[in-house]
Amino acid sequence: MKIELPIQQIIPELKQQLREQDTAVLIAEPGAGKTTVVPLELLGEPWVNERKILMLEPRRLAARSAAARMAASLGESVGETVGYRVRMDTRVSQATRIEVVTEGVLTRMLQQDQGLEDTAMIIFDEFHERHLHGDLGLALALESRAMLRPDLKLLVMSATLDPVPICTLLGEGTSWLDCPGRTFPVETRYVRRPASAQLEEFVARATANAVADQQEGDILVFLPGAREIHRTARALESMMLPANVLVQSLYGSMPLERQDEAIRPAPQGMRKVVLSTSIAESSLTIAGIKVVVDAGLSRASVFSARTGMSRLITMTVSKASADQRRGRAGRTAPGLCYRLWSEEAHGALPEAARPEITSADLAPLALELAAWGVQSPAELQWLDIPPAAAFGQAQALLRQLGGLDDAGRITPFGRRMNTLGVHPRLASMLLRAAELGLASYASMLAALLQEPAGLRSSGSASAGTDLRPRVEALLTADSSGMPQAAASVADAAAVRRMLQESRQLRSALDPAQHSLRPDEDSCGLLLSFAYPDRTGQRREDGRYLLSSGRGVRLAATESLSRSAWLVAAEADDQGADARILLAAPVPEQLLLDHATHLLHEEDRIVWDRSTRSVRAHRFLRIGAIVVKESGITHPAEDQVMEAMISGIRLEGLSCLPWNKSSRQLADRLRFLHTHLPGWPNLSADELTTDFEARLRPFLSGMRSVTDLKKLSLQDVLLSELSWEQRQQLDQEAPTHIQVPSGSRIPIDYSRPEDPTLAVRLQEMFGQQETPRIGGGRVPLTVHLLSPAQRPVQVTRDLANFWRETYFEVKKDLKGRYPKHYWPDNPLEAMATNRAKPRGS
Incomplete structure (x- = not known):
């Protein structure tokens, strides 16, 4: 008698939806029968029209198992109406109408025929596992629909997937159907593993206890990898299990015949203990399982874009995975699940595992996209777009391998790689x-x-x-x-x-x-x-x-x-x-x-701070490794120039041959910029950042600080001025000013906002007004000095000094310098640069 599975209840509704809409999402609990029933039920729909249905299964064992169960339900062998394509194993024929394929195989089929003209539908089963190639396959299928095959139907099926984001991705009008599963109650017992307990020994002991406590039914034990499976199997051998208990292993790299043996019913009168990785978590029904022992761990490859390396890590499972595993015990009868962690620890588990695309090595994906004609993932539609850093690192690697050119396009060599x-x-x-x-x-x-x-x-x-x-x-x-x-x-x-x-x-x-x-x-x-x-x-x-x-x-x-x-x-x-x-x-x-192809030459023409000169070297490199180093006899002049400029920037402007005249010229130009529009800015910051442009024409042939001594900084500074500005320079900002005594006194421009004149007081007799520069706009700050060249008064208002202050200053100076000339009326007195005017 044929048992009707829960999925049969919604098949009419699913068929109707797919007649009206080309996309759909089916959320079906474990045990509903979606994997083996849906493809067969849809095969007779008018829109199939003698074409194929492809169903994507994330794992090879699940793909072969699903094909075998569907073929058996038709009374046929695999390879007739129902076949499969997995890596290194294909069972299809001219009569095959349903092909169960693994993720990488689907990608290859899409690359070979982007329109998939002989295919009516692609079913993405167990999509919640979110493997990299599954996400890629869906992205390529959506692109194929948009560009070539608007009639290509897409169905996404899962037990635990949140349907809202995937419906949004599939496009307007996509809705989802819910189907309850056919599962029996499963009792959950938490058994915390002590921190000191070795994993395999603890799992073996828990499994042996389960065998002793539960007198019937097979036991499925979840472990993170093949290494732990072998160790646990050895530990169970030493525990003297009952003679009718058969211990078997199940993991992806096992021979196909041994995988098939692990999922077949136990021989009459025997009980099985199947030690499995997460391969048995979904899509796969192992007959006779009534007890699950879950170590709560899985193994995943995590890629580092920083180092370009991947490493396998063992991590705790998510709540969704733990529930999937527990559900294996309730497929045919009430069951029992031993979780080897505490109930408190369970509450801290993540709700779902991270999609592989967010942490995987993206080099295969980057090559597939380039072969498809896409250089950026943003050109396609994704549930989770590949991380930019990891994708950029993947493209860089492919360029090293010769698969991509500098523009990110696939090369002929890259196309051969991708086959x-x-x-x-x-x-x-x-x-x-x-x-x-x-x-x-x-x-x-x-x-x-x-x-x-x-x-x-x-x-x-x-x-x-x-x-x-x-x-x-x-x-x-x-x-x-x-x-x-x-x-x-x-x-x-x-x-x-x-x-x-x-x-x-x-x-x-x-x-x-x-x-x-x-x-x-x-x-x-x-x-x-x-x-x-x-x-x-x-x-x-x-x-x-x-x-x-x-x-x-x-x-x-x-x-x-x-x-x-x-x-x-x-x-x-x-x-x-x-x-x-x-x-x-x-x-x-x-x-x-x-x-x-790994070697590249790098010329380094740089400033060497130890020798204060330009050093020119040629390096033969393999990436960061220097294989050979040699000097460059005749380096490119423009690169030497850049190194000299860099050196001046590193050493600071003090390495330039400043003298009294060049410093004063720089100060004068800063004064003019401060007070008059249109003059170049020679502030300290400006000199540091822009002086290099002024220096370039003067650095030809120079390679060291010693060579810089040949520079005339006055010529460099004056090169910034127009012809008119050169004529105005001495008028607007003279180097000296003649005072009443006849002396030419230098002007100090070190503070451009406040230029100063330091002059002995006696040399200013008869000068009524404060001297001005900058076309009469800027009064000088006059430092009046004693005969000993010490300041006795600072003023910008000379007339007020003579009128208000001179007589107080005179009393002090006359007492200290009695032989010098101190007139009662300084405005009518004769200025002198001597102790007294001549003839007095």
Whole structure:
């Protein structure tokens, strides 16, 4: 008897909506049946018209499982009406009308045919997982609808997604449907893990207790990654579980047959304990599960735009993920969920996980957009637009790899990179390796680098950080046909998968007929093609400086720590100097010979404060690393000029050959600017910022402070004046003024707002009015001096001084200087620069 699933209740309404509208959102709780029912129900709609329905599943296992269940419901095999396309595995035929595809596959299909002419609808299932390629696929599909296929229907399905933002993104008229799930009550028990408890041991103990407490039903255990799964499995082996309990693992990089085995019902009379990553969180039904043990952790790759590195981190799950996991226990009967954290800690969990697009390495996305013809993400529609800093860093990397030109457009080399279906770093390496006859070796290296870190680092052949033994082990397994010779069953499965991947990559490259035998330096050279920003030179302290400017380190016990140059394929990106996890050495000369795309020359013509002169050097660089330095015999004159100006700015104006005349001229010009319009501004600030423009014509051939001594600053200052201003200069701001005694007394312009005249009082007898300059506009401040040149009065009103103050001053001066001339009427007396006028 066929059981009707909850989703059947809203299928009529969904069909009606899609007849009237080309977009829709379906929110269906776990267990509703949306994944396996909706595509089949829509296949017969008139608007399909013999075309295909594509359904996007975020995970390979879920895609294959969904296709198998739909095919079984039709009484067919996978590959007939219903098929799937996942990486390294395709089951479709001419008869296939529903294709379940993973995210990267959808992107590739859209790139190959932007209109998807043979497709009536794309369904985005489990969209709440918000993987990078899912967001990209939806953005490209929306662009395809807008530009080429207005009839292309889009359906977004999820269990936990907030429908409002996605409806807004899909466009006017889009609405959502809600469908309750078919779930049974699930009891939740919180079991706090002590801080001192080791994760795997604690999870194993909780699982063993669950087996003992619950006498029936299978148990699904959520752990963050494959490493923790293997450790927990070993811990359970030591706990003597009942003989009828079968422990199985489930994670994404497992062989397909073992994944299928994990999700099949347990054999008659047996109970299963399935140790799984978040792969089993949604889209996937594991038959017989009645108990969930949730460690509350997941693993994610977090990218740093600052360093250009990604690192795997283990983080607590969100409330939405925890609820999805708990729901696995209530699919077929009432269930039980053990959460291995406290109820208080649960309240502090985030509501939902961050979309991957906000924290991922965006290099693959940037290359896909460039291949689509888009240089800025803002040209497309997104739920969350890619962060500008990370996207800019991704474009910079693609330029280094040769995938983008300086304008951000995809290059022919970049288009070839984008056809290989691997990270742009590895694509660049593979293509350049093929040119060198090293395609076979590079495909092995690429397959290895795509493996999860836990598997990549396990086994005796992979001790240490050196990648070369790992690649050699793969080559040996390939030639011998014995991947089972690896150190563990997990390794053997990984080796088989890597060999399959390497063969596919090698065939995609179509390498030249000749194939060179790799030597021990090939690994490092090929890595430099993939990681131009992680080529490192050894420092004096044994650490390494990467071409990106990042510092990294190796343990002193590592054999690679003696290498002058290496390439870091992976580092932990923690601390001031990140720890290298995987690397290979590369000789400097090999880099210079083959990695010419990494090399660039930089001429530095700069002011050297230690020698107070211009130094001209040429640097051959790989990013931040200086490979070679040499002097430049004949540097460009304009660059020398800029360095001289920079030096003057650094040293300050005091390095210029100021003398009494040039300083006074500068002061006079400042006076004229202060009091008369149209004169140049020679204030201190103006001199500092704009004086360089005045200096340029006079600096030709100069390269040091010593050369500056040849400058005539008077000529520099006068160069600013027009012919008329030069004629007015001595009239409006004379250097000296003649006083009644006949002496020419210098004017002090050091305070341009208040020029002064310091003169002995006796030399001013007969001068009734205060002297003025600036065309008579500005009175001088007169400092009247005693015969000993000491000030006795400061005034800007000489007439008032003679009238009111002179007689008091006279009494004092006559007593101190009795031999000098002190007339009773200074306005009629003869001025003198002597003690007394001649003849008196």
